[in-house]
Each structure stands twice: as structure tokens, then as C-alpha cells.
Amino acid sequence: MKPRLLEIRKGVLEKNDLLADGLRRRFHTAGVYALNWVSSPGTGKTALLEATLRRLRERGLRVAALVGDVATENDANRLARSGAPVRQIVTGGNCHLEADMIESHLTAAGWDLNGLDFLFIENVGNLVCPSSYDLGEDLRVVLLSVTEGEDKPLKYPSMFNSSDVAMITKIDLAEAVEFDRASAYANLEAVRPGLRVFETSAKTGKGVEAWVDFLVEQRASRRPQG
Amino acid sequence: MHELSIAHSLIETVEAALTDKPDLRVTAVNLQLGVLSGVEADSLRFCFDIATADTRLVGAKLVIETVPARAFCPVCDRDVSPAAPHWYRCPECGGSCGKLSAGRDLQIASVEVLDPNEETIDEAPLA
Numbered sequence: 001m002k003p004r005l006l007e008i009r010k011g012v013l014e015k016n017d018l019l020a021d022g023l024r025r026r027f028h029t030a031g032v033y034a035l036n037w038v039s040s041p042g043t044g045k046t047a048l049l050e051a052t053l054r055r056l057r058e059r060g061l062r063v064a065a066l067v068g069d070v071a072t073e074n075d076a077n078r079l080a081r082s083g084a085p086v087r088q089i090v091t092g093g094n095c096h097l098e099a100d101m102i103e104s105h106l107t108a109a110g111w112d113l114n115g116l117d118f119l120f121i122e123n124v125g126n127l128v129c130p131s132s133y134d135l136g137e138d139l140r141v142v143l144l145s146v147t148e149g150e151d152k153p154l155k156y157p158s159m160f161n162s163s164d165v166a167m168i169t170k171i172d173l174a175e176a177v178e179f180d181r182a183s184a185y186a187n188l189e190a191v192r193p194g195l196r197v198f199e200t201s202a203k204t205g206k207g208v209e210a211w212v213d214f215l216v217e218q219r220a221s222r223r224p225q226g
Numbered sequence: 227m228h229e230l231s232i233a234h235s236l237i238e239t240v241e242a243a244l245t246d247k248p249d250l251r252v253t254a255v256n257l258q259l260g261v262l263s264g265v266e267a268d269s270l271r272f273c274f275d276i277a278t279a280d281t282r283l284v285g286a287k288l289v290i291e292t293v294p295a296r297a298f299c300p301v302c303d304r305d306v307s308p309a310a311p312h313w314y315r316c317p318e319c320g321g322s323c324g325k326l327s328a329g330r331d332l333q334i335a336s337v338e339v340l341d342p343n344e345e346t347i348d349e350a351p352l353a
Binding site for chain 2: 001004005006009012013014098162187190
């Protein structure tokens, strides 16, 4: 009995990628613009998401959010204050979201995708694992707070170079923590040349309006393909 | 630390590729792992050994080939191998490269299999 070699040539995450492609088609057909928010814990994903949901709703846009957390439902409770439909995904220890979780939670939530303009997916706070998993999003947003090191992009290149937009958060604290803006931008540019960067403060509202304008434009420019 | 999830997906992918060959046992998996895949080889090996218990991959060897980053440099007009931390810059001219053509790989190239039925046939004349 001799072992023989069988060629497979398949991506390990092929099943996830296929599910994600299916989700992306569903989102496009329904006119939903989907975002995947990734960052390390504590960058202010939930605070900025709450501000974003509020502003989009004020503009008459229909929004919903799926929020991943390892153990608690705290984030969903906070986001629900915006008035938007929110569903928590408790991963039970898992450090990232996968496409099948999005699919099953969308079904369980019973949301009519045709009645939505934006779907926000807040990933588990982690700068390594979520980078491998496509969730069917149109836009991957990586958040970096001024209280973290400016070299985060260099330490986690996979996450930053798989993202479409970088968001520098807590900009109201920049001066107090001596945030080195030039160095942060240079590091972002190093791992992903041409990466679009926004600066926001969920606390003061600085930059949030420009960010929301951008989202509305992005959705409008994508819609004809749907 | 998502290597356990990756190990489970890896087993699932191998199983899916071998559904029409239920008798085959897998003795090795040849995996191509990009330097920017976000997956740590040692911890994947550790998880693979645990996750393969009670499957037909039990005891199989995980052979990992590390795939370096590759990108096309439009200035030098050829493929180059960018390195940390400037994954999107040409190491020769420092210019900006487009998308990486390799380096994020997480792909099963092949598996080494044993067919226990073959053994019966081979050994029959000896009996």
C-alpha cells in the first residue's frame, strides 16, 4: 500500500468565501450597502457606530446593525439607543465573525433586506483573525484610535491591507496623547498605499458628518450595479 | 488566535474534495501559507493535530509551504518580492506596487492518501 498524491488546489476558506459571495449578491440585489468594522478592542467602534446610525437615520436612511462580541450583549444595548434595529452575535469565545454567522443571524432577525439601505457589521475586537474572513461586505473599515501606537498598521499588516478605509478615532484626544499624525499616516500608506483615511471623534462629532457623506456617496455610486 | 477555526475549515475542505472517495485515508496535507495570511504556522500545526482526531485525517502530517509576498512593480516592469513592513512597495525602486499577487495564500495544494482496499488486493497473492 503506497500513499499517492491527490491535487486539490482549494482555498481553506472556500466555504466561507462562497457564503460571503452569496451574501454580497443578496445585499446588492436588495440595494443594501454592507460594512464590516474591524479594530482592536477599545478603539471606539460602538461609539462611532452609534453616531453613524443616528446621522444616517436623521437623513431618512434605513439602517441596521449586527454586532459581534465574544461574551456580552452590552454593545447591542448601546446601539439600540440610536433607534436602529440591532442584533447581537455572541460568538461564545470565537475571536472573529464568519459568513455563516451573518447569514443565520440575518435570518433569525427576520429583517427584510429590501427595506434596508445600510447594514453595519461590527466585528469582534481583534486585529488578526477577522482579516481572513470575508463577510460579504462592500467596505471594510479598520479603526485606529489615537490612544494606540501609531505603528499598529505595521504590526498588523494583514488587517490594514485588507481594509478599504482607515478611521482614526478619538481625534479629540490627539493632542493630550501626543498623537503623531504624520507617522500614523506614513504607516498606513506603507501597508496600503492610497488607503482612504478619515478622522473622527464620536464624542465631539468632529469628522462624523464627512464620514456619513462618504457612505451615502459610496452607496449611490454602487447602486447601478445592483 | 483563529487557527482552530482554520484547522476545522481545512478538514472540511479536504473532506469535501474526497466525498466520492469515502475509503481513502489522508496521511498528509500540503498547505500553501502566505506570509500575510494572518495564520501562524506553529499554532495551526498544533490545532490541526487536535482537530483531526476522529476524522480520516487522524495522524496526518501538515506540510506547510510558506509563500512569500509577490507584487508587480510598474516602474521596474517585473514581479518583485516586497518585505516587512513595506508590503506594497517595490524593494528595488521603492515605488508603489499594486495588489499583491501572492502572500495572502491559504490554500490546500494537495493531499497524500492511502487506499486500504489496495492493500487487500496487493497482499492477496501472499496469503
